[in-house]
Amino acid sequence: MNLIKDTVINNNYLTPTEFYLSQNYPNPFSEKTTIKFCVAYKTKVKLEVFNAEGEMIKVLLDEEKEAGTYEVEFLTVGMRHASSAIMAIPAGVYYYRLEAGDFNETKEMILLR
Template sequence: VAGQFGKSAVAAAPTLLTKELTFNFQQKRSIQLAMVELEDMPVRSEAEELVFSLLIAILPERLPEQTQLLSNYPNPFNPETWIPFELSQDSKVSVTIYNVAGTPVRNISVGYLQAGSYVSQLKSVYWDGKSDTGERVSSGTYFYQIRAGDYTETRKMVILK
C-alpha cells in the first residue's frame, strides 16, 4: 500500500484538467508523437510509465498507425456517399471514382492533409454521385481509389436508384 501512495492522485489529476485544456493541432501532434515514442520503448522506467499514462489521460485520441481507405457509407447509396480514410502521415490526398470499365468518372482533389482520422461526414470525402461534367452517373458498380503520398487503395461501391 505504501508503495502505491500518491499514484492514484496523480492519475486522477489529468481527468480533472482535460476538461479545461485545449490544444491546437501542432500541440496535439507533439503529444501524440511523444506517446508513440514512449509506446515503442520495450522497457519503460516508472517515470516514463507515469508520463505515458498522463499523456494518454490528457490526449486519448491517437494518430492512425497506418494509412487506410475505409468503406464508404452508405453503400449501396443514392445519390450521395462519404468516403472515410485514415492517414498515418501528412499527405497530398486525392480520390478518383471509376466505372466498371475502369474509366475515371470523377476526380476529387482533397489537397494536403495532416495525419489523422477522416471518418466523420464533416471530414471524409463527399461524392454527390456526379461525374466531372456534373451529370448524375447511372446505377451500378463503381470503384473509388484514394492516393495519399505513396499509398493507393481501391474499393467497390454501388449506386442504386
C-alpha cells in the same frame, strides 16, 4: 454548388499510425455516400472515382493533408461532365481509389437509382 464535404474527425487526440481506406457508407447508395480514410503522416492525398470500365469520372480530393482521419462525401447528382454539362451518373458498380504516400487502395461501391 460544392459537391465535396471534407471534415477532420478527432484529429486533436487520435492520430492514425497507418494509412487506411474504409468501405463507403451507405453501400449500396443512391444520391450520396461517405468515404472515410486515415492518413498516417503529412503527404499528398488523391481520392478518385472510376466507373466499371475504368474511366475516372470524379476527383474527390487532390491535395496535401496532415496526419488524421478524414471523410469525403460523394454526391452523384449535379456532377459536371468534362463538357461542362450537368449530369447524374447512372446506376452501377463504381470504384474509388485512395493514393497517399506509398499507400494505394481501391474499393468497390454500388450506386442504385
